[in-house]
Amino acid sequence: MGEKFSETPHKTRFWMFVVGWLGWLSSLARSWGLFEKALHHELWGLVLLALVGLDxxxxxxxxxxxxLQKELPWKFEPKIGLFRWPLLVVLVVxxxxxxxxxxxVRQFDAVGIRYLLYANFSLAVAWLLAPVVRRDGKGGLSWTAFLAGALLTGSVFAFLSAYTHVSSFPFRLSWSEGNRLWDYSLMFARDRYIYPADQPLKAHIDPGRQxxxxxxxxxxxxxxxxxxLWSAFLFTVPYLVFAWVAFLKPKAxxxxxxxxxLWGFLFxxxxxxYTPLLLSALAVSVAEMALPWWLGLPLMAGATYYAAITRYTWIFxxxxxxxxxxxxALHREDDWRVALKRKGWWLVGGxxxxxxxxxxLGRFWSVGVALVAKYLGWGSPVVADEQASAMIRTATHQSLVWQRLLPNPTFAPGILLGALLAVGPVFLLWWLWRRRGLWQMPKWAMVVIxxxxxxxxxxxxxxxxxxxxxxxxxxxxxxxxxxxFGTVVLWRRGGAHWLQARRWLFREQVVLGLLVFVPMYFVFLGAQPRNIPEARWWEPALRAVQHYVREAKAQGGEILFMDQRQLLTFGYVEDVPLVPEYEKKLMMDKAMAADAQYFAQYYHDLATHRFALIITEPLKTNYEAETQNDFALENNAWVKWVAxxxxxxxxxxxTxxxxxxxxxxPRETPQDCQDVLPVPPAP
Incomplete structure (x- = not known):
């Protein structure tokens, strides 16, 4: 792989670029407050400002x-021999x-600062990788080496970002994490809980993930x-395996x-x-590439079955x-009759x-019809399947939040701009490959895809x-x-050889750069630094829970773990009969669907002081403006129906x-709750 530079000098463009580049870097430094930090001799302010200057x-x-086609009078090539690989590992980690x-970690919260570090670490890694990835085997930086360095550095960052929650911290680390650990345990470790063996115990989760x-x-x-650790493994290794398998063809x-x-992993x-869908995609790749039909067909059927029981929307x-x-895999001259004769259709059949x-299938159809009927004003269909009926009630009663299409507090870029950022560079690559004649398939096939x-x-x-x-x-x-998968198709049709053999034009270099750097925006946006409270902060909380639980048990009252159910799962709180009702995630879903029947029973249990103790997240009763806070609508539903x-x-x-x-x-002094309850308690 190589780079094709401008064929004639362009002094005006040179100075335009230099002025624009340096001006942009200085504006970034000002927006991050680096000049002020450097003036106050703050270590990381000085370091980051030095990196801006280096860039x-x-x-x-x-x-x-x-x-200007100016060749530098020196070649800065590493002469470090066997130290190359240990140094490479140190840098990427x-x-x-x-x-x-x-x-x-607080110094690097801003996405822009993370990008600054990422670019400079990628340069250092590229310097070490250059003799390996350059076709001429020489050292020194090149666009090829830089892309390889950025891919490796970014992939390691994305991989390790999934492991920040791996700890023995007994309390939940995100809104639903603790209760999810409880959900997962019920299929194979129900015996961890004190609950009648002859009664069903269901979690608010699909069987595929559970x-x-x-x-x-x-x-x-x-x-x-x-x-x-297992959860982090599932959010990383299957990604890599699927991406590597998908791009194995052609052998050359x-x-x-x-x-x-690595790029597929970042993408x-x-x-x-969710990993179940990735495993289904991996099964599709393996069945298509390596298996005869009599093995591939049941594998496809199994992959679809697993996807469907995880989420019914994944069924097709x-x-x-x-x-x-x-x-x-079709050729330009192939028509639909030729297409029907291809052996790969057994994949679709499976x-x-x-x-x-x-x-x-019935539930997918019923819920789909119900949603269409609702938004076209046709009313709600009646179905016999009880589970489908419950799905329809939830799907049709939960509102659509249209403002999340555009930039908003819940998701900074919004769904539309976020999707454009995510796939835009890929579609640009497809366009480049089409210009190079790699889209050699019938137009009707392209329309179907x-x-x-x-x-x-x-x-x-x-x-x-x-x-x-x-x-x-x-x-x-x-x-x-x-x-x-569309990219894999074009990869096999010549994209891989184009990437390996061509000297890239400037626009091609830009697109390849976007392919690597844009996915890191979403990785940086979602990567949460490790933030585990010290024992002196959480040990008093655990002792308090254990103390109040002992007192409630002595009084013979029921104890509801609305939240933090992992304390029961892993024995931090022992000998507590499980109350499976009123789990936080389920209550949130019911609140968003305004399920009056469900909450009427909950309010009855509250009014009769059924529970001697409730373990929950800190409850608050203030409503939030949806234009100012993330998940404001969800918070307001929670406040209204639960808090x-x-x-x-x-x-x-x-607290x-x-x-x-x-x-x-329970409150010792009863209050009049009529004005607070959205619906009356069940009798």
């Missing part, structure tokens, strides 16, 4: 080569360590650290497939994407991806078979707009994987904000 110098050097794990995340509970006595470019796989991390995704792969076996992308994109947008969603691009999961009614009948005896925990007991 300014490197930009001018690049402009000298590109616009040091970047995520500084930003996510070190004592200085099975996969619950496998770790098959290890006797597994602790919270290992369970969190297996070495390049390593880098393509998918923009979602993020594997079959649609298979269609992209089958049509992508996907449809899995959809039928899942038993979710385009229609599939439009349908999957539309489904993802609608799901993202439902209240409770829209905080990232994870509901565009089927669409993002379809785009990756305000609960605090009317119960009062806090202890620990450092661990997001509150302990409630």
């Amino acid at each position: 300014g110098v490197l930009g001018v050097i690049w402009a000298l080569r590109f616009f 040091l970047f995520p360590y500084l930003v996510l794990y070190s004592a200085y 099975f996969l995340w619950g496998l770790i509970y098959l290890i006797p006595g597994v602790n919270i650290f290992v369970v969190r 470019t297996r070495k390049l497939a390593f880098w393509a796989g 998918l991390s923009q979602g993020p994407i 995704a594997p079959a649609l991806w298979a269609i992209i792969l089958v049509l992508g 996907g449809l078979l899995g959809a039928v076996l899942s038993g979710r 385009g229609a599939i992308l439009v349908v999957l994109f539309g489904m993802g947008v609608v799901i993202s707009l439902k209240i409770g969603g829209g905080s990232n691009l994870h509901n565009l999961d089927m669409f993002l994987i379809a785009v990756l 305000a009614p609960t605090l009317c009948y119960y009062e806090p005896v202890a 620990f904000k450092a661990v997001n925990l509150q302990i409630l007991v």
Whole structure:
């Protein structure tokens, strides 16, 4: 791989670039307050300002080569021998360590500062990688080496960002994390709880995720650290495996497939994407590439079945991806009759078979018809399937939050701009490859593939707009994987050889740069630094929970863990009979759907002081403006249906904000709650 620079000197363009580049860097430094920090001799202010200055110098050097064809009188090539690889490992690990794990993480919260560090670490890694990735085997920086350095540095950062929550900290680390650990345990570790064995115990989660995340509970006595490690593993390793497998063809470019796989990992991390769907996509890739039909067909059926029982909206995704792969292998002169004779259609058949076996086809159809009927004003259809009926009630009563299409407090870029950023560079690459003649397939096949992308994109947008969603691009999961499969098709049709053999034009270099650097925006946006409270902050909270639980048990009262159920799962609180009702995530879903029947029973239990103790997150009763706070609509639904009614009948005896925990007991002095309750208590 190489670079093709401008053929004639352009002094005007050179000076325009230099002035613009240095001006932009100085404006960034001002916006980050680096000049003020440097004046006050703050260490990281000085370091970051020095990096900005270094980038300014490197930009001018690049402009000298590109616009004026000035060859530098020196070649700065590493002569470090065997130290290259240990130093490379140190650099790619040091970047995520500084930003996510070190004592200085607050210095690097801004996405722009993370990009500054990322670019400079990528340059250093590129300097070490240059002799390996350059075709001439020489050292020294090049655009090829820089892209490789950025891919490796970014991939390691994205990988390690998933492990910041791996700890033995007993309390939840995100809004739903603690109760999710409880959800996962019920399939294989129900015996951890005191609950009648002859009564069903259901979690508010799909069986697909519960099975996969619950496998770790098959290890006797597994602790919270290992369970969190397993969760991080599931959010990283399957991504890499799928991306690498997808780009294995053609065989002549297996070495390049390593880098393509890293890019695929970054691209998918923009979602993020739930692992069950990735495993289904991996099964599609394996069945299409390596298996005879009699093995591949049941694998496709199994992949579809697993996807469908995880989310019924995923029921046709594997079959649609298979269609992209089958049509992508056609030649320009092939018509539909030739297409029907291709052997790959058994992939689609296997996907449809899995959809039928899942038993979710009827529910998919019923909910789809109900949504269309609602938004066209046709009323609500009546269905016999009780579970489908419940899905319809939830789907049709939860409102669409249209403002989340555009930039908003919940998701900074908004769904539309976020999606454009995520797939825009890929579509530009497709356009470049089309100009190079790589789209050698029938126009009708391209129309079908385009229609599939439009349908999957539309489904993802609608799901993202439902209240409770829209905080990232994870509901565009089927669409993002379809785009990756489309890229795989073009990769096989010559994209890999183009990347390996061509000297890139300037616009091609720009597109390749965008392909690497844009996904990191979403990675930086979602990467949370490790923030585990010290023991002196959480030990008093744990002792308080244990103390109040002992007192409540002595009085013979029921204890409701609305939140923090992992304390029961891992034995931090022992010998407490489980109250499975009124789990926080389920209550939030019911609140967003305004489920009056569900809450009438809850209010009855509150009014009769059924629970001697309630463990919850700190409850508040103030409403938020939806234009100023993230998830304001969800907060307001929670306040209306859960927080305000609960605090009317119960009062806090202890609150620990450092661990997001509150302990409630029945109010000694009854209050008139008529004006607080959205619906009367059940009789």
